[in-house]
Amino acid sequence: MSAALAAARSSGTPAEPMIDVTGLVKVYGGNGDDAGAGVVRAVDGIDFHVDRGEFFGFLGPNGSGKTTTIKILTTLLRPTGGTVRVGGLDVVRDPREVRKMLGYAGQSIGVDGDLTGRENLRLIGHLYHLPGSVVRDRVEELLEVLQLTEAADRPAGTYSGGMRRRLDLGSGLVHHPPLLFLDEPTTGLDPQTRNAVWEYLRALHRTERMTIFLTTQYMEEADQLCQRLAIMDHGRIVAAGSPPELKAGIGADLITIRLPQDEGFEASRARALALAQGVPDVSGVVEFDQGVTMRAGHGGATLVEVLRRLEADRIRVNEVAVAPPTLDQVFLQHTGREMRVEEVRPTSSGPWARHRRD
Amino acid sequence: MATAESVYRPSTPALSAPAALGSAGGIVTEILWVAYRSLRKLSRSPFLLFFTLMMPIIWLGMFSQTFGTVFDRAASGPGQAPLAYNYIAVLLPGIAVMSAIQSAAQSGFSMVSDIETGFMDKFLVAPISRASVLLGKTLADGVRMAAQTAIVLAIAFLFCVAFGWKIPFATGVAGDAMIVVLTAAFGVAFAGLSNSVALFTKRTETTMLVSFTLTFPLLFLSTAMLPYDLLPGWVQTFSKYNPVSYVATASRTLILTGWNWTEIGQAFLAVAIVAVLLYSLAVFAFRRQTA
Numbered sequence: 001m002s003a004a005l006a007a008a009r010s011s012g013t014p015a016e017p018m019i020d021v022t023g024l025v026k027v028y029g030g031n032g033d034d035a036g037a038g039v040v041r042a043v044d045g046i047d048f049h050v051d052r053g054e055f056f057g058f059l060g061p062n063g064s065g066k067t068t069t070i071k072i073l074t075t076l077l078r079p080t081g082g083t084v085r086v087g088g089l090d091v092v093r094d095p096r097e098v099r100k101m102l103g104y105a106g107q108s109i110g111v112d113g114d115l116t117g118r119e120n121l122r123l124i125g126h127l128y129h130l131p132g133s134v135v136r137d138r139v140e141e142l143l144e145v146l147q148l149t150e151a152a153d154r155p156a157g158t159y160s161g162g163m164r165r166r167l168d169l170g171s172g173l174v175h176h177p178p179l180l181f182l183d184e185p186t187t188g189l190d191p192q193t194r195n196a197v198w199e200y201l202r203a204l205h206r207t208e209r210m211t212i213f214l215t216t217q218y219m220e221e222a223d224q225l226c227q228r229l230a231i232m233d234h235g236r237i238v239a240a241g242s243p244p245e246l247k248a249g250i251g252a253d254l255i256t257i258r259l260p261q262d263e264g265f266e267a268s269r270a271r272a273l274a275l276a277q278g279v280p281d282v283s284g285v286v287e288f289d290q291g292v293t294m295r296a297g298h299g300g301a302t303l304v305e306v307l308r309r310l311e312a313d314r315i316r317v318n319e320v321a322v323a324p325p326t327l328d329q330v331f332l333q334h335t336g337r338e339m340r341v342e343e344v345r346p347t348s349s350g351p352w353a354r355h356r357r358d
Numbered sequence: 359m360a361t362a363e364s365v366y367r368p369s370t371p372a373l374s375a376p377a378a379l380g381s382a383g384g385i386v387t388e389i390l391w392v393a394y395r396s397l398r399k400l401s402r403s404p405f406l407l408f409f410t411l412m413m414p415i416i417w418l419g420m421f422s423q424t425f426g427t428v429f430d431r432a433a434s435g436p437g438q439a440p441l442a443y444n445y446i447a448v449l450l451p452g453i454a455v456m457s458a459i460q461s462a463a464q465s466g467f468s469m470v471s472d473i474e475t476g477f478m479d480k481f482l483v484a485p486i487s488r489a490s491v492l493l494g495k496t497l498a499d500g501v502r503m504a505a506q507t508a509i510v511l512a513i514a515f516l517f518c519v520a521f522g523w524k525i526p527f528a529t530g531v532a533g534d535a536m537i538v539v540l541t542a543a544f545g546v547a548f549a550g551l552s553n554s555v556a557l558f559t560k561r562t563e564t565t566m567l568v569s570f571t572l573t574f575p576l577l578f579l580s581t582a583m584l585p586y587d588l589l590p591g592w593v594q595t596f597s598k599y600n601p602v603s604y605v606a607t608a609s610r611t612l613i614l615t616g617w618n619w620t621e622i623g624q625a626f627l628a629v630a631i632v633a634v635l636l637y638s639l640a641v642f643a644f645r646r647q648t649a
Contacts, residue, residue: 074483099485108476114399126391127484155402171480 016088017049018179018211019056019073023082026068026235042068044235045082050213050228055205058215059222059327060232066215067107069232070183073213074104087179100128103172107183109164110171113157117148117167120156121174128175135174142170146200162193169197173204180204182214186221198224219327231331238334243327250325250333252283253299255306258291258319268315275309282306291318299324388486392494396468397501410502414457414510421453421583422446432588443614447525450514451537451609452582455602457510458503458545459577463569465499465549466556473560488644492637496549503545507538526614533612536622543629544605550636557643582606601628 026043043065050056058066071077072084075095084091086098112120121142125135143149146166151159156167165185172180185201186194202225205212216222222229223243230240239246257276259268272292276285281302285294296302299322310317400407422445429445472478481491511534517523527533552569559565577583579593580602589597597603608625611618 076479076482096485099483102483104479104483106476106479108479110476110478110480112395112399112477113475114402115395119398123391123395124480124484127388127481127486129387129485 016085018052018054018087019048019050019213020085021046021048021069021073021082022084023047024069024072024079024084025081026065026072026077027080041235043072043079046230046232046235046237048230048237048240050211053205053209053211055201055212055225055227056214057222057226057229058213058232059217059219059226059229059331060215061217063234064232065235066217066232067183068235070181070213070215074102074181075099100175101178103175103177103180105168105172105180105182105185107187109168111156111159111164111168114155116153117156117159117163118143118152120167121170124171125174130175138174138176142173146170162189162196165189165193165197166200169200176208177210179211180213182212184215184217186216186218194221201225219331223327231327231334233331233335239330246327246330247325250329251297252295252325253297253302254293254323254325255282255296255299255303256291256293256321256323257306257310257317260316260318261290271313272310272315275313275315276306279305279309385487385490388490389494389497392481392491393498393501396495396498399468400498400502410461411506411509413460414453414506415513417456418446418449418453418510418514421449425449425583429584429588443524443526446514446517446523447613448585448610449583450511450525450613451541451606452577454507454510454537454541454609455544455582455605456577457506458541459548459573459602461499461503461506462545462549463552463566463573465496466552466554466565466569467562468495469553469556470560470562470565473556489641492553492640492644496546496553499549500542500546504538504542507541508534511537528614528616529612533617537609537612540605540609540622540625540629543626544601544632547629547633547636550633550640554636554640554643557640557647576600576602580606581610585610601632604628 024043024046025041028040028042029038046065046069058069060066068077072079073086073091075091075098078092087101089098091098112123115123118139121139122135125139126132130138140149143152146169148163148167148170151163156164159167165188169182169185172182182201186197189197198221201212201214204210214221214225226243228240228242229246230237231246232238239249241249257272259265259272269287269291273285273287276282276292276294279302281297282294283296285292294306303320303322307317307320400410426445429448430441433441433445433448469478472481478491482488514523514525515527518525518527529536551572552565555568556562556565579596580600581589581597582602586594586597586603586607604621604625605628608618608621611621
């Protein structure tokens with residue numbers, strides 16, 4: 001085992017992060033490739049790091065540069081500029097050593113439909129030069145864990161989308177990598193399968209102490225899984241931090257107060273509006289068809305104060321709600337746009353794709 | 359998936375595998391596994407397998423029937439004794455090399471398909487050489503070409519016994535084995551072209567077009583279909599620079615007269631030159647794609 005690989009595995013070296021990216025730039029079409037297409041800065045100078053054992057995510061819409069970044073980190077693409085170190089090694093100078101320590105499951109599921117599930121996994125094991133007996137044991141174990149044992153001898157082409165996704169995930173795990181890259185691992189899956197994959201990833205992260213780098217365009221996925229995440233837009237990181245930190249950065253919970261729809265509704269609503277505006281910590285009070293909404297730094301405490309004042313003024317309240325800020329609001333605040341999920345299934349990936357940026 | 363603990367409980371120790379990983383795994387192992395996978399895929403497509411192996415026999419029947427009588431007249435001038443062998447004996451090595459070229463022209467298709475399905479990324483993130491991927495795939499094609507050649511030779515022999523075809527088979531089984539090796543070697547070398555086009559364009563259509571456009575001139579402007587003496591002057595000139603000629607001529611001599619080590623040596627040299635040129639191109643194409 002190389003020293004770097006050994007270092008990558010030992011959990012007791014907190015000094016160097018697992019992934020360390022500085023000034024990363026990727027330009028497509030700048031060197032005569034694909035003449036006619038304009039020069040595209042898919043990744044436009046990003047810096048970030050991922051600690052050992054961390055579950056880290058890139059959140060962003062299609063075309064934001066997530067996939068380009070993951071392809072560079074996994075040595076599938078060469079960066080145009082900047083430095084990328086994975087497990088203490090430079091991905092450009094030492095790609096072979098970097099490859100040994102990473103597992104990867106791409107956006108377009110890299111499963112061979114002609115081979116059975118078992119054959120798919122075994123092939124990968126052999127490509128990593130694992131001894132035959134280790135490959136056999138490990139593959140059986142993964143088939144069981146991924147609930148594919150029954151289907152193991154069927155060609156993978158007959159699998160459902162969820163099964164193919166699980167098999168693909170398995171092929172990224174055959175060699176026990178200390179670092180796992182997942183490019184939109186649940187895109188195109190139904191909610192139930194998505195939950196199962198999440199559950200599995202959490203377990204993997206916890207029991208194997210694996211460092212996991214994931215890209216997603218689902219807010220909920222990032223929120224549920226990632227300890228820390230970076231929000232990407234147009235090739236740049238517009239915000240980074242843990243989901244609670246990012247939401248706290250918005251600085252406000254959303255308070256909604258619904259009033260009874262009786263003859264006094266209009267008057268009550270106007271008074272409620274005026275009262276709420278007088279409460280410290282409240283901002284952005286607006287009327288809507290059922291009552292008023294406002295933002296508050298400390299939703300719970302502020303709500304109690306608002307309700308106390310309403311009661312003192314004998315305004316009857318029908319219903320109240322406090323919602324913490326969501327990542328949607330975080331994205332909106334940092335980009336000025338709402339994030340829309342586009343369910344586009346790419347047929348090609350990474351270095352091979354023509355003009356795809358993400 | 360029920361509880362988290364039942365979801366993931368690794369039984370193999372996490373550190374045992376990477377220890378083995380560090381050992382210098384040979385490029386040969388990598389090539390063999392890539393080739394094994396390609397052959398496995400082929401075995402799962404019975405129709406493809408069937409037509410792959412039958413194709414040369416169809417060529418053989420077609421060409422020998424169409425051109426056989428013309429050849430007999432051309433080769434044996436008026437007043438000369440009839441030849442001791444049929445046109446089919448002359449054509450046999452040509453058909454073998456033609457089938458190999460056809461298979462070589464299709465070799466890049468699997469490259470395009472792996473790129474499109476994303477399976478290529480599995481190869482590329484594994485700590486294996488890029489050359490292993492290329493060589494493993496073309497090695498599998500070589501096995502296919504060898505099987506094609508062996509089958510067409512065997513069928514031709516059976517027809518000699520059954521229908522009285524006149525094919526000398528001057529060097530016997532050993533000579534046939536040499537033809538199989540030579541033909542497959544040329545096919546593997548020529549497969550470098552279709553793989554280069556596949557890697558440059560990433561398109562099946564282009565790969566097919568470029569390869570097929572070159573296939574027929576290479577075949578017909580060579581000694582594959584007719585011996586050198588019967589070719590028109592300018593085709594003779596071209597055929598001297600065409601590697602297909604050297605493979606066809608060496609194979610033909612093995613069938614008609616006997617061992618000619620000069621011809622065999624020249625044929626392998628031609629194969630080596632083609633291989634070096636086309637594989638340099640293919641490796642360049644491969645590197646360029648991941649830049």
